[in-house]
Amino acid sequence: MTRTPQRSPPHLLTLDAMGAGGLPLRVVRIPGDGPVPPPVPLVSTFFMVFVLTAGRGRARHLEELELHEGDIHLVPAGVEHQPLDVGNLEGWIVGFDPLLLRSLGPEWLPAPPRGTGKTKPPPARSLFVRGLLRLRPGQPRWRRIVQLVAELEAELREAQWGVEHAAHAWFILLVTELVRELQEHTPLAPPMIGGLVHDALAFIEAHCLQPLSLQDVAAAVGCTPSHLANVIRKETGLTVGDWLREHRMAEARRRLLDTEASIERIASQVGYTDVTHFIRTFRRVHGMTPRAWRAQRRR
Numbered sequence: 001m002t003r004t005p006q007r008s009p010p011h012l013l014t015l016d017a018m019g020a021g022g023l024p025l026r027v028v029r030i031p032g033d034g035p036v037p038p039p040v041p042l043v044s045t046f047f048m049v050f051v052l053t054a055g056r057g058r059a060r061h062l063e064e065l066e067l068h069e070g071d072i073h074l075v076p077a078g079v080e081h082q083p084l085d086v087g088n089l090e091g092w093i094v095g096f097d098p099l100l101l102r103s104l105g106p107e108w109l110p111a112p113p114r115g116t117g118k119t120k121p122p123p124a125r126s127l128f129v130r131g132l133l134r135l136r137p138g139q140p141r142w143r144r145i146v147q148l149v150a151e152l153e154a155e156l157r158e159a160q161w162g163v164e165h166a167a168h169a170w171f172i173l174l175v176t177e178l179v180r181e182l183q184e185h186t187p188l189a190p191p192m193i194g195g196l197v198h199d200a201l202a203f204i205e206a207h208c209l210q211p212l213s214l215q216d217v218a219a220a221v222g223c224t225p226s227h228l229a230n231v232i233r234k235e236t237g238l239t240v241g242d243w244l245r246e247h248r249m250a251e252a253r254r255r256l257l258d259t260e261a262s263i264e265r266i267a268s269q270v271g272y273t274d275v276t277h278f279i280r281t282f283r284r285v286h287g288m289t290p291r292a293w294r295a296q297r298r299r
Helices: 098-104 124-130 139-158 165-184 195-207 214-221 224-234 240-258 263-269 276-287 288-299
Strands: 011-013 023-028 042-044 047-054 058-061 063-070 072-075 079-085 091-097
Touching: 011 288, 023 139, 047 063, 047 139, 058 072, 063 091, 072 098, 072 165, 072 240, 072 263, 091 139, 098 165, 098 276, 139 165, 195 214, 195 240, 214 224, 214 240, 224 240, 240 276, 240 288, 263 276, 263 288
Parallel strands: 011 042
Antiparallel strands: 023 091, 047 072, 047 091, 058 063, 058 079
């Protein structure tokens, strides 16, 4: 029996490796003005926003994508992606610690505006957290976003007194524009708008901190587990487990930073009955154990 060769793990990319110098923010120009990630599958420990101002190229993020001038691609921490052909692309990569999203408060991504009732809006927070969106803002907002990224880059590059506070202010304005774009326009992810997938993702989001299985989600939306698994995988490129994990990891990061709870306690609070499984999952996503991650962020 021929054994399939094991796939080597993706390259882990950290903010410090991108030249952040200990700050939770980094802006890198395309073509690169900093360390260039290798052309292999990558997993970043930080959220990445690609703002493409010129050219064309190709990449893989869940599936192969064409990259165009005017695109904004969102890639969250822990999601595998790979540059395939950077072509003549120009623009920026904005990298930031996902915990910075707390700057906007608990309402950082409010419910989408009510529609006509004919279609249900996608579970926007899930989509934003997972980065399954490619945004193409209209010209007025696009110009504001480009200006904000340029100001953020200049602030970090010049590193004058108060750089952290000033960069943080530019960052809040940038994320606000991205969230407004998500709120005001249907994302370029049409399969997410309808029926079964929408209901399943909304259920996962609402119950992610409880013990939850594929069977539970399938029962909630009224279909068989195998059918649900196939539909979600086909339409999103991810499994039910992938969606569940990211919500739990986001909440685990918040509790690690904001509370003094033990690792065992946090594991149970975010839906893991086995602390060893929680630690192993956290390390696979972030490149370090929860204890080490907490210590590093608090320093």
